Amino acid sequence: MNAQKIEKYGDELYEALVARKTVAPLLEREPDITINDAYRIQQRMIERRVQAGETIVGKKIGVTSKAIQDFLGVFQPDFGQLTSGMSYADGSTIDIDTLIQPKAEAELAFVLKDDLIGPGITAMDVIRATDYVVPCFEIVDSRITDWKIKIQDTVADNASCGVYVLGKTKGDPRTLDITLAGMVVEKNGELVSTGAGAAVQGSPANAVAWLANTLGALGISFKAGEVILSGAQSALLPIKDGDELVCTIGGLGSCKVAFSGRSAA
Template sequence: MDDNTITQYGDELYQAYVDRKTVPPLTARTPEITLEDAYRIQSRMVARRLQAGETIVGKKIGVTSKAVQDFLGVFQPDFGQLTSGMIYQEGDSIDLNGLIQPKAEAELAFVLKHDLVGPGVTAMDVIRATDYVVPCFEIVDSRITDWKIKIQDTVADNASCGVFVLGKTHGDPRQLDITLAGMVLEKNGEVFSTAAGAAVQGSPANAVAWLANTLGALGIPFKAGEIILSGSQSALVPVADGDQLTCTVGGLGSCQVKFSGRSAV
């Protein structure tokens, strides 16, 4: 794909984010689009957000659990860039007016105390480099009409990043079995789904190692202080005005989020 088309699609997705509108799937318009093309489009879209004053605060791993893969029809992991404009803290209310067609997923976030540079990174390296883990919610959002995405569409759309909410409870992954720890997701006081860390590529640390190695091969390191979202342990949860979600990780604690307003779709 030529540079002009890369720029055109990246700018189109950025404008869709700004205007809270969707665009037709890129793969329907350009069937020959490759994953490499899609990541270049992602880079352009993210660059526009940085030009508008945001900064990179971390990375996210997407499409790691079977539940999400089955829902989206996408069967390989991807990654996106987290920016300063996406962060919420537990206790904040998420304004759906800023989103288009949001869905929530519960997962574990890693906050790094050391740089982590692949390739060759193992799950144990990830644990050693982690300052703490927290339960969190990622509110994914798609600029692609009706979530009709293939892997290239979601990659180009910055892995369908919306916003994310970090819990207040910090845990030491050297003291917590993040693979076997159970996660319970409740919606409005009722259990919506249950899972364990093993639902994410065998362990959330495996997913983070995969991303460190994938980005390391591209010359992109993880940096101390960055937030790494390790991938959903839950099914995708539709959210609307007044909804409240709680995810609880055994041995760690909970993260709670409320929603207000109305999304574009």
């Protein structure tokens, strides 16, 4: 795909984000689009956010479960970039009016104390470079109409990033078993999902190592202080006005978020 089209679709997705509207799937309009093309479109979309005053604060890993990989027809995770405008504190109430067609998922977030420079990064390297882990919610949101996405669509759309919420309780991954620690998600006081770190590429640290190596091959490194969302351990949950979600990870603690308003879609 030529540079003119890359810029066109990146700008289109950014403008859809700002206007809180959707666009037709890119793959329907560009049947030959590759995943590499999609990442270039994603980069253009992120450039527009940075030009508007945001900063890049980390990365998110998506498509970590076999069910989602089968649905999208791909057999490795993808990634998107986190910006300063996406971050919410534990206990926040998120105005759904600022989103388009959001859904929530619970996962484990890593905050780094050291740089991670791939390739050659192992899960143990990830643990050593991590300052702490926290439970978190990612509120995914697609700028693609009706979530009619294939892997090229979601990658171009910054891996369907919306916003995220980090819990307050900080855990040490050197003493917490992040693979076996159970996760429980409650919605409005009722149990709606359970999971464990092993559902994410065998361990959330494996997913982070994969991304460090993928980025390293592109000459990009993780920086100390960055936040890495390691991939969903819960089901994807619809949200609406008045909902409250609580995610609890055994041995670590909880993260809570509430919602008000009505999404654009």
